[in-house]
Amino acid sequence: MDKTYQPANIETRWYQEWEEKGYFAPSGEGQPYSIMIPPPNVTGSLHMGHGFQEAIMDALIRYHRMKGCNTLWQVGTDHAGIATQMVVERQLEVQGVSRHDLGREAFIEKVWDWKAESGGTITRQLRRLGSSLDWSRERFTMDPGLSAAVQEVFIQLYKEGLIYRGQRLVNWDPALHTAISDLEVISEEEQGHLWHFKYPLSNGEGHLVVATTRPETMLGDTAVAVHPEDERYAHLVGQTIDLPLTGRQIPIIADDYVDRDFGTGCVKITPAHDFNDYAMGQRHGLDMINILTDDANLNDEVPEKYRGMERFAARKAVVDDLDAIGLLDKVEDHTLKVPRGDRSGVVIEPYLTNQWYVDAKTLAKPAIEAVENGDIQFVPKNWENTYFAWMRDIQDWCISRQLWWGHRIPAWYDDAGNIYVGEDEASVRADNNLGDDIALRQDEDVLDTWFSSALWTFSTLGWPEDTEDLATFHPSSVLVTGFDIIFFWVARMIMMTVHFRKEVPFHTVYVHGLVRDSHGAKMSKSKGNVLDPIDLIDGIDLESLVTKRTAGMMQPKLAKKIEKQTRKEFADGIAAYGTDALRFTYYSLASTGRDIKFDVGRIEGFRNFCNKLWNAARYVLMNCEEQDCASDHDNYELGLADRWIISRLQETEAEVEKAIANYRFDLASQAIYDFVWNEYCDWYLELSKPVLWDDNASDAAKTGTRRTLIRVLEATLRMAHPLMPFITEEIWQKVASLAGQFGSTIMTQAYPECDDKRIDTFANADIEWLKGVIVGIRNIRGEMNIAPGKELEVLLRNGDDNDKNRLDQNEQYLKKLAKLSSIRFLNEDETAPVASAALVGDLEILVPMAGLIDKYAELARLAKEIDKLENDVKRVEGKLGNSSFVDRAPAEVVAKERDKLASQQQALEKLRQQQQELQKL
RNA sequence: AGGACUAUAGCUCAGUUGGUUAGAGCGCUACCUUGACAUGGUAGAGGUCCCCAGUUCGAAUCUGGGUAGUCCUACCA
Numbered sequence: 001m002d003k004t005y006q007p008a009n010i011e012t013r014w015y016q017e018w019e020e021k022g023y024f025a026p027s028g029e030g031q032p033y034s035i036m037i038p039p040p041n042v043t044g045s046l047h048m049g050h051g052f053q054e055a056i057m058d059a060l061i062r063y064h065r066m067k068g069c070n071t072l073w074q075v076g077t078d079h080a081g082i083a084t085q086m087v088v089e090r091q092l093e094v095q096g097v098s099r100h101d102l103g104r105e106a107f108i109e110k111v112w113d114w115k116a117e118s119g120g121t122i123t124r125q126l127r128r129l130g131s132s133l134d135w136s137r138e139r140f141t142m143d144p145g146l147s148a149a150v151q152e153v154f155i156q157l158y159k160e161g162l163i164y165r166g167q168r169l170v171n172w173d174p175a176l177h178t179a180i181s182d183l184e185v186i187s188e189e190e191q192g193h194l195w196h197f198k199y200p201l202s203n204g205e206g207h208l209v210v211a212t213t214r215p216e217t218m219l220g221d222t223a224v225a226v227h228p229e230d231e232r233y234a235h236l237v238g239q240t241i242d243l244p245l246t247g248r249q250i251p252i253i254a255d256d257y258v259d260r261d262f263g264t265g266c267v268k269i270t271p272a273h274d275f276n277d278y279a280m281g282q283r284h285g286l287d288m289i290n291i292l293t294d295d296a297n298l299n300d301e302v303p304e305k306y307r308g309m310e311r312f313a314a315r316k317a318v319v320d321d322l323d324a325i326g327l328l329d330k331v332e333d334h335t336l337k338v339p340r341g342d343r344s345g346v347v348i349e350p351y352l353t354n355q356w357y358v359d360a361k362t363l364a365k366p367a368i369e370a371v372e373n374g375d376i377q378f379v380p381k382n383w384e385n386t387y388f389a390w391m392r393d394i395q396d397w398c399i400s401r402q403l404w405w406g407h408r409i410p411a412w413y414d415d416a417g418n419i420y421v422g423e424d425e426a427s428v429r430a431d432n433n434l435g436d437d438i439a440l441r442q443d444e445d446v447l448d449t450w451f452s453s454a455l456w457t458f459s460t461l462g463w464p465e466d467t468e469d470l471a472t473f474h475p476s477s478v479l480v481t482g483f484d485i486i487f488f489w490v491a492r493m494i495m496m497t498v499h500f501r502k503e504v505p506f507h508t509v510y511v512h513g514l515v516r517d518s519h520g521a522k523m524s525k526s527k528g529n530v531l532d533p534i535d536l537i538d539g540i541d542l543e544s545l546v547t548k549r550t551a552g553m554m555q556p557k558l559a560k561k562i563e564k565q566t567r568k569e570f571a572d573g574i575a576a577y578g579t580d581a582l583r584f585t586y587y588s589l590a591s592t593g594r595d596i597k598f599d600v601g602r603i604e605g606f607r608n609f610c611n612k613l614w615n616a617a618r619y620v621l622m623n624c625e626e627q628d629c630a631s632d633h634d635n636y637e638l639g640l641a642d643r644w645i646i647s648r649l650q651e652t653e654a655e656v657e658k659a660i661a662n663y664r665f666d667l668a669s670q671a672i673y674d675f676v677w678n679e680y681c682d683w684y685l686e687l688s689k690p691v692l693w694d695d696n697a698s699d700a701a702k703t704g705t706r707r708t709l710i711r712v713l714e715a716t717l718r719m720a721h722p723l724m725p726f727i728t729e730e731i732w733q734k735v736a737s738l739a740g741q742f743g744s745t746i747m748t749q750a751y752p753e754c755d756d757k758r759i760d761t762f763a764n765a766d767i768e769w770l771k772g773v774i775v776g777i778r779n780i781r782g783e784m785n786i787a788p789g790k791e792l793e794v795l796l797r798n799g800d801d802n803d804k805n806r807l808d809q810n811e812q813y814l815k816k817l818a819k820l821s822s823i824r825f826l827n828e829d830e831t832a833p834v835a836s837a838a839l840v841g842d843l844e845i846l847v848p849m850a851g852l853i854d855k856y857a858e859l860a861r862l863a864k865e866i867d868k869l870e871n872d873v874k875r876v877e878g879k880l881g882n883s884s885f886v887d888r889a890p891a892e893v894v895a896k897e898r899d900k901l902a903s904q905q906q907a908l909e910k911l912r913q914q915q916q917e918l919q920k921l
Numbered sequence: 922a923g924g925a926c927u928a929u930a931g932c933u934c935a936g937u938u939g940g941u942u943a944g945a946g947c948g949c950u951a952c953c954u955u956g957a958c959a960u961g962g963u964a965g966a967g968g969u970c971c972c973c974a975g976u977u978c979g980a981a982u983c984u985g986g987g988u989a990g991u992c993c994u995a996c997c998a
Binding site: 225269612 | 923924925926927932933934935940942945946948951952953955956957958960961962963964965977978979991992993994995996997998
């Protein structure tokens with residue numbers, strides 16, 4: 001083995017082998033365990049969020065596979081309608097071609113080409129992460145099988161009346177020319193203005209003042225509303241206004257939606273361009289005048305002057321014109337929420353169109369129940385509240401999109417406007433007895449991407465066919481996802497699955513936090529703080545990183561800033577840390593919080609951890625290879641250290657198991673880290689040396705030590721494998737046979753489980769004693785600046801029989817680990833030399849000072865210790881002096897405090913004696 | 922406006938049903954190439970557990986109020 005851990009040499013090699021050998025496929029035996037990957041965009045690339053999420057899922061999958069489950073991790077990608085179409089349109093734009101120039105069919109072909117070209121990127125990257133996905137079952141939301149499922153669902157929901165077509169206001173994206181759902185609209189506060197206009201009363205007796213943030217919509221006003229109990233205007237209700245610039249007369253109506261205290265208490269009503277006004281228009285039977293085109297330019301419903309104007313130009317024109325005729329009352333600064341499309345970033349228009357809707361309220365009911373009755377559980381549980389809150393107030397879901405890339409809606413229209421829904425034109429004709437003389441045209445629109453995603457857990461398993469995979473792997477075991485798509489995806493999956501399968505899509509939803517940069521900011525291209533998981537694995541030099549982060553930046557100023565920032569933060573680029581270190585970092589961050597702040601500094605620590613494990617293995621192999629490790633006989637003996645580390649391994653196994661059961665990967669990784677580094681390496685390997693290197697030690701003891709070294713290492717590798725698959729496999733291959741384990745891969749070995757019988761509390765206590773003595777001596781050595789190489793003669797005083805026994809049995813350990821030339825108890829009649837002392841319980845450990853230790857340094861050290869103890873004693877004395885504590889606290893708590901006080905007082909007494917003796921000198 | 926979450930060491934975070942000497946990693950200080958590892962070893966420094974009040978014998982932990990921050994949902998023109 002190399003002296004240092006070199007991940008690049010092992011990772012891709014092992015992944016290829018695993019995949020070729022088919023280890024990722026379900027075994028066909030055992031309890032089914034399945035996870036459906038949240039399908040990434042087929043033309044996308046891996047980001048930190050993916051990396052985190054895949055790491056979690058892979059750990060769960062590998063863990064259950066090793067536990068003997070029939071494990072399926074279903075892989076696949078999403079066609080991501082809008083996102084993908086936009087990318088291809090942008091590529092065409094560079095060539096000066098629009099999708100309309102190409103026409104629908106040719107354009108879709110281009111998209112398929114692009115999918116073929118770039119579609120492998122993310123799946124290649126998933127492999128780099130070590131994800132043990134069953135690639136033989138890879139699916140795509142637009143492949144024939146899944147498309148059939150989509151069609152089936154649409155047709156059936158239509159027949160049940162749960163999908164309908166309707167004309168109403170939708171969120172219209174004027175850049176993308178499509179409707180989008182409420183969830184795809186992001187509203188954020190922006191600085192704007194509030195314009196106050198005078199609307200003259202038709203009777204010539206003055207005017208009303210209305211305020212608006214969108215002056216141009218006044219051209220579509222069909223009423224002015226006041227509050228029904230507003231005395232200022234009560235007498236005007238029923239009268240009309242001469243709507244300026246239009247020549248139209250519009251009524252003054254009363255509606256209690258109006259807030260009397262806002263502005264003047266008069267509101268202009270534009271039913272065709274505002275959701276609240278729309279509702280009011282319906283209540284009052286107002287006209288709806290659509291004044292916009294698909295591009296959000298003004299249409300022919302407005303006076304000639306404004307026709308064809310862009311909406312913001314029209315705004316200015318309307319304001320200027322009203323001002324010119326003296327009807328602009330005033331303009332105020334005003335912050336308002338501006339709705340923008342999450343993809344296009346342009347301001348969304350409420351726009352009157354025909355769209356397809358899903359009756360979400362009906363579907364939501366059983367979906368809510370599935371969570372209420374515990375069939376589905378969220379982890380952490382509080383996300384259920386978020387789910388309920390949204391589901392109980394759910395709005396119908398607009399599922400049609402005016403795009404070309406996606407599942408085309410299976411609906412046909414005749415010239416009379418009748419709607420026919422069916423598999424294809426032929427079946428529609430057949431089902432409805434439509435002759436060839438009746439012209440049919442198919443709906444131009446496609447379905448929201450999330451419509452097909454909602455079917456993901458069962459469509460990937462072959463539905464609507466009644467497959468064995470469905471019977472075996474559905475419902476899936478757990479969904480691993482971020483809270484950002486609980487509404488987009490999780491809720492809709494539950495609705496669709498419960499409706500069509502009469503069972504839940506998954507039993508558990510594990511909701512993890514979102515990966516952010518080290519300061520907690522969202523990672524985004526425009527902020528220039530994006531990290532690519534692959535760069536953390538392979539490393540990247542500074543220049544490449546700068547180029548990558550600033551590529552395709554529209555604003556040169558921004559690019560400059562990002563470059564500066566990047567050069568500062570990554571002056572030396574990013575080192576190659578390897579997949580296992582990256583994954584371990586993810587796990588360590590996977591606690592219950594909502595934000596996961598990713599600091600590159602952390603990954604280095606875990607790369608070092610990999611190196612630690614690597615070198616521990618080197619040490620073990622060095623001592624075990626071609627040696628008797630008792631792999632096939634019982635002729636060995638386990639010493640204290642052996643029994644202790646075996647015991648600690650059991651406890652760690654139990655801890656890891658519990659952590660994984662609770663989706664606490666931070667605790668699982670912590671337990672493994674701690675065991676490997678702080679116990680196995682720091683103590684056990686050191687404790688093995690005095691045995692292996694002692695000529696007086698018996699062969700049976702040496703064999704027992706070697707056996708323990710190799711077997712604990714081997715079990716640790718299995719324990720850690722789900723979290724760090726590559727390094728564990730690489731080492732395991734070299735270690736397994738020495739530990740009496742056989743197999744072609746660690747992947748399918750049994751996961752180690754805690755054996756209570758091997759938890760040895762006596763060994764634990766003895767080792768704690770041993771550590772106490774060693775640490776006590778090391779502490780004196782460190783504090784007193786005694787050269788590390790200087791061997792000490794240590795004396796013990798005041799111990800009981802237990803201490804004496806322990807000394808007898810551990811003398812070799814003590815000498816080696818604390819660097820002692822001798823250690824013995826003082827005889828009864830022997831006076832102790834001047835010494836520096838440490839305490840382990842009642843036992844005093846004396847390091848003679850002669851020639852080694854400065855009196856005043858030791859006095860200072862003692863003073864510090866005494867001070868600390870005095871405080872402790874005071875606190876406990878206070879507690880025990882409080883009669884209500886003694887009376888009311890449980891007896892065992894009181895007893896514990898008494899014991900504590902007694903031993904503290906004793907220790908204090910000894911240290912004070914020590915202090916006095918020293919002072920006399 | 923309603924709701925959720927967060928506040929613990931310089932930084933990032935653990936802390937299980939109230940009883941711990943409040944922990945870890947990174948960073949920091951001193952010493953050390955000792956035969957697995959300097960991607961290392963040994964020792965050490967560092968905390969008013971956001972603030973106030975309450976419950977309790979006892980609060981980082983429970984309750985109420987406040988402050989600060991983050992986010993979600995809805996939205997007043």
